[in-house]
Amino acid sequence: MAALKIKKGSTKHSAYNLRPNFSDVQETHTLAVLVDNEPGVLARVIGLFSGRGYNIESLTVAEVDHLGHMSRITIVTKGTPQVIEQIKAQLGRIVPVHEVHDLTVEGAAVERELGLFKVSGVGDKRIEALRLAEIFRANVVDSTLESFVFEITGAPEKIDAFAELMRPLGLVEVARTGVAALSRGAQ
Amino acid sequence: MVVQALKDQGVDTVFGYPGGAVLPIYDEIFQQNDIRHVLVRHEQGAVHAAEGYARSTGKVGVALVTSGPGATNAVTGLTDALLDSIPIIVLSGQVPTFMIGSDAFQEADTVGITRPCTKHNWLAKDTETLSETIHQAFHVARSGRPGPVLVDIPKDVQFASADYTPPQAAKTAHYQPQMKGDIEAITELVEAIEKAERPVFYTGGGVINSGPAASQLLRELVEATGIPITSTLMGLGAYPASGAQWLGMLGMHGLYEANMAMHDCDLMINVGARFDDRITGLISAFSPKSKKAHIDIDPSSINKVIKTDIPIVGDVGHVLEDILKVWKARGRKTNKEGLAKWHAQITQWKKVDCLSFKQEGKIIKPQYALQRLEALTKDMDRYITTEVGQHQMWAAQYLGFEDPNRWMTSGGLGTMGYGVPASIGVQMAHKDSLVINVAGEASWLMNMQEMGTAVQFRLPVKQFILNNERLGMVRQWQELLHGERYSHSWSEALPDFVKLAEAFGAKGIYCDNPDDLDDAIMEMINYDGPVIFDCLVEKHENCFPMIPSGKPHNEMLLGEASTQGAIEAGGAVLV
Numbered sequence: 001m002a003a004l005k006i007k008k009g010s011t012k013h014s015a016y017n018l019r020p021n022f023s024d025v026q027e028t029h030t031l032a033v034l035v036d037n038e039p040g041v042l043a044r045v046i047g048l049f050s051g052r053g054y055n056i057e058s059l060t061v062a063e064v065d066h067l068g069h070m071s072r073i074t075i076v077t078k079g080t081p082q083v084i085e086q087i088k089a090q091l092g093r094i095v096p097v098h099e100v101h102d103l104t105v106e107g108a109a110v111e112r113e114l115g116l117f118k119v120s121g122v123g124d125k126r127i128e129a130l131r132l133a134e135i136f137r138a139n140v141v142d143s144t145l146e147s148f149v150f151e152i153t154g155a156p157e158k159i160d161a162f163a164e165l166m167r168p169l170g171l172v173e174v175a176r177t178g179v180a181a182l183s184r185g186a187q
Numbered sequence: 188m189v190v191q192a193l194k195d196q197g198v199d200t201v202f203g204y205p206g207g208a209v210l211p212i213y214d215e216i217f218q219q220n221d222i223r224h225v226l227v228r229h230e231q232g233a234v235h236a237a238e239g240y241a242r243s244t245g246k247v248g249v250a251l252v253t254s255g256p257g258a259t260n261a262v263t264g265l266t267d268a269l270l271d272s273i274p275i276i277v278l279s280g281q282v283p284t285f286m287i288g289s290d291a292f293q294e295a296d297t298v299g300i301t302r303p304c305t306k307h308n309w310l311a312k313d314t315e316t317l318s319e320t321i322h323q324a325f326h327v328a329r330s331g332r333p334g335p336v337l338v339d340i341p342k343d344v345q346f347a348s349a350d351y352t353p354p355q356a357a358k359t360a361h362y363q364p365q366m367k368g369d370i371e372a373i374t375e376l377v378e379a380i381e382k383a384e385r386p387v388f389y390t391g392g393g394v395i396n397s398g399p400a401a402s403q404l405l406r407e408l409v410e411a412t413g414i415p416i417t418s419t420l421m422g423l424g425a426y427p428a429s430g431a432q433w434l435g436m437l438g439m440h441g442l443y444e445a446n447m448a449m450h451d452c453d454l455m456i457n458v459g460a461r462f463d464d465r466i467t468g469l470i471s472a473f474s475p476k477s478k479k480a481h482i483d484i485d486p487s488s489i490n491k492v493i494k495t496d497i498p499i500v501g502d503v504g505h506v507l508e509d510i511l512k513v514w515k516a517r518g519r520k521t522n523k524e525g526l527a528k529w530h531a532q533i534t535q536w537k538k539v540d541c542l543s544f545k546q547e548g549k550i551i552k553p554q555y556a557l558q559r560l561e562a563l564t565k566d567m568d569r570y571i572t573t574e575v576g577q578h579q580m581w582a583a584q585y586l587g588f589e590d591p592n593r594w595m596t597s598g599g600l601g602t603m604g605y606g607v608p609a610s611i612g613v614q615m616a617h618k619d620s621l622v623i624n625v626a627g628e629a630s631w632l633m634n635m636q637e638m639g640t641a642v643q644f645r646l647p648v649k650q651f652i653l654n655n656e657r658l659g660m661v662r663q664w665q666e667l668l669h670g671e672r673y674s675h676s677w678s679e680a681l682p683d684f685v686k687l688a689e690a691f692g693a694k695g696i697y698c699d700n701p702d703d704l705d706d707a708i709m710e711m712i713n714y715d716g717p718v719i720f721d722c723l724v725e726k727h728e729n730c731f732p733m734i735p736s737g738k739p740h741n742e743m744l745l746g747e748a749s750t751q752g753a754i755e756a757g758g759a760v761l762v
Contacts, residue, residue: 036361039310051303089487093621095307095327095362105442 028057029104029164030111030181031088036062036096037071046159047074054087055079058113059154060176070098076156076179100162101183108184115159119169120147129169136162147172188314188351189278189340190215192321193222200225200240200615202233202608206253207293208280213346225615225644228636230257232608233424234264234335235634237275241610243570245398247328248275248612248627254282255293258339259300263602265335266304269423269601272396274333276324277301281532282497283343284312297339306334309759311341314349321586322357331364331732332485333396363485368501368509370556374556376456377513378478383454384525385532386414389437389466390409391484392421392598393459393503395591401504402591406430408511412521413531415611417445419460419581428587432566434533438466439568440580441745444730446721449474450740451532457481459503462492463599472739482506495623517524541732541745541761542584551701553578553653553724557585560651563570568620572596572607574630577730582625591657595655604633607650611637614646621649621712628654628691628721629678638691649711655726668736684721699723736761 035041042061044089049056064072077087084102091100103109103140117138119129126146133140133150134162137156142149152162189212193201205213216224227233258279259620264757265297266274282291284658298310307327311317317340324336354439380386388409394401402425409416417434426433435442437449449455455477462481467473473493480497481489491496501505512518546555557578571586573579574596579596588594595613595662597605610624612757624631631652641648661676687696694714698707698721711718734741 040298040302043299047303086487086491089485089491090491093485093487098361147434 016046017147019140024080026078027081027084028076029084029102030082030109030179031075031077031091032099032101032103032181033073033075033091033097034099035071035073035094036087038096040087041071041094041096041109045075045091048090048094049075049077049087052086053175054092056081058176060178060180068140073181102183103183109151109156109181110184111179111181112148113156115152115162115178116141116175117150117152117163117166117171118147118173119150119166119170120172122146125169132162132169138162188296188318189345190219190222191571192318192354193249193349193435194324196322197246198222201249201251201581202227202236202240202612202615202737203251204228204230204233204253204257206257206280208254208282208342209251209257209340209345210280211342212251212278212280212340217445220756223615224251225611225640227611229634231263231604232611232634232637232640233268234261234275234277235602235605236609236612236637236640238264238268238271238273238605238616239275239572239595239609240424240616241273241612242609243613244591244616246274247325248273250275250277252277253280253293254297256306257293258297258337261337262301262304265301265337267597267600267602267605268335268633269304269306271597272333274328274336275335276321276328277335277337278321279337279339280345281310281339281341284341285343287341289601297337301337304335305337306332308337308339310339310477311344313446314347316345316352317344317349319352319357322354323352323359324350326359327358327362329572330359330362332393336705344377348453355418364410366369366502366505368482368499368506370509370513372499373506374513375508377517379454379480379497380412380456380476380510380514381517382522383414384522385448385452385529386412386454386456386526387434387448387452388414388416388426388432388456388458389418389449389460390416390422390425390435390458391419392458394422394425395459396433397459397484397503399591401502401507402426404507404511408507408514411511411519412514413526413530414521415448415530417441418737419463419466420596421596424588425592427589429589435514436583439468440584440730440732441734442584443539443732443745445538446535446734446740448533452477453752457483457495458507459483461485461488466491466731468734469500469672469737469739474740477529486533487748498682539745541743549700551699551704551722551724552654553581553728554585555701556653556704556722556724557581559704560623560625560708561586563705564621564623564712567712568617569593570595570617570620570622572606572609572622572624574624574633575601575603576624576627576630577655577663578625578627578630578653580660580730581653586625594617606628607631607634607637607648608640610642610650611644611646614641614648615644622647623651624651626650626652626657627659628652628681628684629658632682635687638688638693638717638719642692645716647714647716647718648715651711652684652719652721653724654681654684654721655724655728659728660730660761662727666729675689684719688717688719691719693717693719696720697723709737736738
């Protein structure tokens with residue numbers, strides 16, 4: 001299945017040379033959406049997902065081009081192939097949306113997430129937590145005599161795995177940023 | 188500045204209602220003569236009137252409302268325009284910027300409330316960019332798939348002065364929807380047209396929205412290929428009702444021949460329609476044998492409901508032009524043998540005569556009333572609006588539309604109360620034409636206050652009310668689906684419509700006898716001024732044909748005898 005790249009103003013793209021199958025298989029896709037950085041744009045995107053009953057597994061947003069007033073929204077979503085195509089097309093028709101990229105089908109992409117983990121404990125558990133953090137290349141960014149805050153960066157699966165390991169060792173609180181993603185290669 | 192921007196966008200009429208937060212704009216309106224302002228009686232009326240204006244002219248309709256309740260009253264009209272892709276602009280007043288968020292008097296989060304029911308909206312935060320924003324709003328409303336937009340303007344922004352940006356200087360570059368269709372897909376469609384044995388055109392409001400040229404191209408293509416054509420409620424008039432290939436409207440209350448052709452075709456060419464659930468019926472059994480082509484300017488319409496084999500994203504007019512070019516260049520081929528058989532089959536279906544009814548006795552059948560209205564007005568310069576319900580479906584079945592932009596009805600949202608203000612909007616745009624609102628008494632009452640507008644602005648709109656003293660469509664569903672338990676679907680304590688007309692300063696006509704009907708209709712047409720026509724009709728008439736919920740196209744109900752147990756439990760949960 002070819003990728004649907006909705007680039008506004010382009011006469012080149014034949015938006016539907018893809019023939020999606022209407023299968024029931026749930027797929028997880030990472031979408032990168034380039035938008036005008038204007039008030040309410042995030043609400044439009046989120047409102048689209050809630051209004052039409054689509055899933056958001058994770059969402060991150062930040063300005064990426066200050067002079068051009070552009071923000072990049074990275075959304076991880078789940079749905080059947082038909083729903084994924086709908087989501088992309090619906091995102092494409094939001095007026096301040098410039099581009100929609102499906103990083104899952106447009107070739108290889110890197111996905112990274114940052115997590116902060118507060119782990120409290122003493123004795124063996126505390127030592128084990130620190131040892132595991134080293135294996136995962138997590139940094140200690142705060143420390144007391146009975147707690148650590150670890151900072152860890154990586155693919156979401158790595159952070160999931162780290163969370164699982166920390167849970168029995170006194171995990172108190174987790175904060176995660178959600179996924180930021182870019183396609184690999186020069187383009 | 189606001190008025191200047193409207194003038195530069197070619198606006199000649201604004202429908203609105205003043206209030207505290209729009210007083211500076213009203214002050215500007217007072218001091219000029221280029222833009223006519225029509226004072227409505229309710230903001231919902233302003234938006235529907237702007238819709239009627241837009242649908243009948245192809246231009247952008249404009250409504251002006253105040254903050255808070257003014258804006259919230261506009262929400263239904265905005266949603267209606269969104270679902271039917273009607274280009275309108277609502278300018279709403281807002282409390283001054285420094286008071287936003289303080290729960291000020293008549294403050295509402297208008298941009299937040301209207302975000303999901305507009306194509307786009309803006310809060311104009313400073314006067315410097317206000318004129319550019321208004322120009323952008325017009326661009327967004329009319330470009331691509333048209334739709335409603337709203338610009339919320341705080342009062343201090345209205346008061347301040349700044350440099351004016353003319354339309355040419357407004358930045359609109361990034362929102363430029365694709366107009367030309369992909370030529371490979373178009374060629375694939377032409378190949379399919381050449382081979383198809385049982386092709387059918389299924390056209391929608393997109394043809395009308397694309398402009399009169401698109402309707403012309405459609406007519407040329409249909410006549411040249413000899414392919415039969417049906418249309419959705421929104422697309423009526425794009426192809427003339429008197430045309431040789433016309434099958435009539437399709438869908439839940441569409442014609443037998445149209446729905447059967449959709450079900451049995453081998454090539455379905457969707458031109459600017461969106462496979463709405465009123466059209467498809469049971470999706471899993473929708474036109475099972477056909478290859479489906481879909482021409483739409485909005486990529487999100489394609490593959491949304493029905494899987495498409497030949498998708499073409501582009502403006503209907505541009506795509507039809509290219510189809511014609513390619514088809515002619517390839518030698519104007521069609522499958523003549525297949526088409527002849529197909530037409531023979533269609534002729535058989537037409538013999539069912541699904542719209543037949545018996546006008547007997549002294550009670551007017553609603554179908555008869557519309558048949559007579561059609562007979563007496565079809566050659567006139569006529570525009571029709573409707574409310575929502577049985578009368579709307581009968582109007583679509585029994586009235587014939589020869590040209591686009593002559594038929595204004597609330598399709599997607601099904602807004603009762605649409606017709607009265609819409610007829611006012613249409614009449615404002617076409618002062619000398621005959622504008623008739625075909626209504627049911629219940630819908631009509633929802634925005635009847637707009638009769639005051641009609642009288643004040645001397646708009647001779649004809650309100651043709653088919654009065655069955657029932658919420659007819661609700662009653663029909665209760666009969667078919669809910670064991671004839673008619674829960675709250677009758678209109679008790681109705682006003683005397685003749686007296687009501689007189690109270691407004693309009694003319695009232697009452698008719699309950701089929702023998703008097705023609706004279707009464709002529710009296711309505713010939714009266715120079717607004718008329719409320721109270722046409723008392725059969726109370727328990729059902730609207731047929733009907734595809735029951737959860738059924739495919741070829742399981743239509745054609746009349747009373749076929750309704751027993753027609754809708755099963757599974758269908759009852761559908762709307």
